Amino acid sequence: MTFLPRLAALSAALLLAGCAATPPLAQAPAAASATAATAPSPKAEAGFAANPIVYFVVTDRFYNGNPANDRSYGRQPDGEREIGTFHGGDLAGLTAKLNEGYFKNLGVNALWITAPYEQLRGWVQGGKAEFKHYSYHGYYALDYTVLDQNMGTPDELRRFIDTAHAQGIRVLFDVVMNHPGYLDIETAQQLKIPVLWPGAYEKYNLKNYHSWIDYNGEQEKWAEWWGGDWVRAGLHGYPEGGSDDLTMQLAYLPDFRTDSKQPVSLPPFLKKKADTRAVDLPNTTVRGYLVKWLTDWVLDYGVDGFRVDTAKHVELDAWADLKQAGTQALADWKARNPDKKIDDAPFWMVGEVFPHGVERDAYFDNGFDSLLNFDLQDRQLLDPQALDSMYAEYAGKLSQGRAGGKPFDVLSYISSHDTRLFHREKLFDAASALMLAPGGVQIFYGDETARPDGPASSGDPQQSTRSSMNWNSIDQALLAHWQKLTQFRARHVALARGEHRKLSDAPYTFARTTQDDRVVVVLKAQGEISVNVAGVFRDGEVLRDAYSGTSATVSAGVVKLQATGPVLLEKA
Known part of the structure; x- marks a missing residue:
């Protein structure tokens, strides 16, 4: 079968794209840390795998630390909505924000960044041929x-990872x-892949793009x-994509x-x-090359883990192979760089398996430490009764x-960059719901x-989720x-790991406890309140509200304090 009958569907199928035109990335002052000087130290058992707090950043849309690289490979803005073009964010920008203390003040312990390895050099049609779709997101x-x-x-990658590690923050690569x-016209021209019609490079545009490629x-x-x-690509000399998850051409991408x-x-x-580091490897399969290429980043730079894209479209044993190779590579890097490692924690993998929820399956026996939870975003996060039901279920x-x-x-x-x-206007309550979830x-x-959202495309509404970071309009109270x-x-x-127990309906109060750690939380509290902490904290214990910074002593199973928002009680 030829590729031509698929072209209309191809344009509509570019699902991993785009963003809006936004002002140039500009620097804003780093927000002051919200932690009072008397805050307790983290619990020793609260290691990363037990309590991952991951910040996902589309690197290109975050902060421009080195404008000199903005037009690499001849990439250009489109002068219109800039939905699918490169905006300028880079690794140097992430390092700049690390140096400002932005991520440390936010309290995250891992940065998940979009795949930084080389992407297609030009653009393909985005949505319904509405915009120039570059691979700023790292999925091509x-x-x-x-x-x-x-x-x-x-050097900028090494500096970024070393700076993150020095702050106790792990780095996770998004990998595919x-x-x-796809094979785009710019890449075909630059790498001399002879599949373009004469004149293509000079004459192609959004409307006639596919007519200049000799499919x-x-x-x-x-x-x-x-x-x-x-x-698999369905071209001359290529096998067709299959009809199941493992062999299909997702969004008509080569599989x-x-x-x-x-x-x-x-x-x-x-x-x-000319610039590739790839070499022929004897007796190596496609999978073997990919595992080697991806884990070489771990071996060379100390990448701490992977967020795996489209995991259900690859065989389970491939993920087991990747985890094994990544684990060995990180152990080797740490042995060679003992002064740069955070700790001796092993390589960590989280996968995207749409629409996975909170259940255990074979993915966890084949390399994955965690999977993205597609369930929470669709729950009633603003209703205390529904929220407690979800917390109890998850825990x-x-x-x-x-x-x-x-x-x-x-x-x-x-x-999410792939949903919405x-x-x-409801981020205050949603933040509380998420950050207190098991x-x-x-x-x-x-x-x-x-x-804010960026403009959407009728052919790809998800692109609106990937606007440039709003450094000039930060909601400081929300931050x-x-x-x-x-x-x-x-x-x-x-x-993250404790037993969940509801203590009160109004205001909604719950405890979360392990053998070595205890907290009590009151949501949407205001003014002077009395909180029943009996069975969680003992009389005479001094508790600190991490939100207001005030302290109170437990008496007759109760603490009394002045609430300024959610009450976050911990032992002082």
Whole structure:
């Protein structure tokens, strides 16, 4: 079958794109830390795997630390809505915000960044041919072995990771083993892949884009790209994509043949690519190359873990292979860099398996420490009764896994680049609901600052979730709210791992406890209140409200204090 009948569907299927035109990224003063000087120290048992607090940032949309790399490979703004173009954020920008203390003050212990390795160099049609769709998001890989120049240099990557580690913050790469990117016209021109019609490079535009690519061209010409041994693509000399999750061409992307047992050599375009670090590996399958390429970033730079994209579209044993190789690579890096490591914690993996909720399955036996929780965003987070029901359900399921000797975890969020942003006017309550949830939690960049939506495309509404960070319009009160909640969570593994118990309906009050850690939380409290903490804290114990910074002594099972928001009680 030729590729041509699919072109209309292809344009509508570009789901991983876009964002809005926003003002140039500008620097804002770092917000002051919300933690009072008398805050208790974190519990020793609250290690990362037990209490992950992950900040997900689309690097290109965050902060521009090095404007000199903004037009790498000839990439240009479109002069219109800038939905799918590169905005300028980079690794140097992340380092700048680390140096300002932004992430430390926020209390996160891991940064999940979009894949920084080289992406397709040009653009493809976005939505219904409405915008130029570049791979600023990192999901259209070209060369897994070198940094994308828009993201920065190897020195800038090393500086970013070292700076994060020095602050106790782990770095997670977003990675894809299901597919590389499409073949775009700019990449074909620059790498001399002979599948363009004469004049294509000078004449192509949004409306006639596909007509300048010879999809029915000779097999020998298309073999100059990845080749049929590497991917399913439905082109001459390439196998068709299948109809199941493991062999389908997701959004018509070329599908890596990670199931193949056949050894392969490097694809022709990589053999000729001047700056690649890829080399032929004897007796190595497609999967073997991908695992090697991805874990080399761990071995060379000390990347602490991966967020795995489209995990259900790749075989389970491939993820087990990736986890094993990543674990060995990180252990090797730590042995060589004892002064740069945070601790001896092993390599960590979280996967995207849409629409996974809070349940244990085979993914946790094949490399994954956690999976994204698609359930929480759709719950009634603003209703105390529904919220308590969700908390009890999550805590119970996670506890049963540990008690049964098969522990598992989930990473919950309220906003996502692939779904939607949570209602901007309700972020105070949503932040409380998320940061007090059992399991791991993930903050999507800008949820803490009320970053607004960008303009949408009728063909790809998700792109509106990826606007540039609102450094010039931060909601400082909201940011301070997130800082208090997140720093409180970082000190208390009980919130992630503890037994959940409701103490009161009005105002809604609950306890979360482990053998070594205890907290009591009152949501939406205002003014002078009395909180029943009997059975959680003893009479005579001095408790601190981490939100207001005030302290009170337990007497007759009760503490009395003046609430200024949610009450977050911990032992002083």
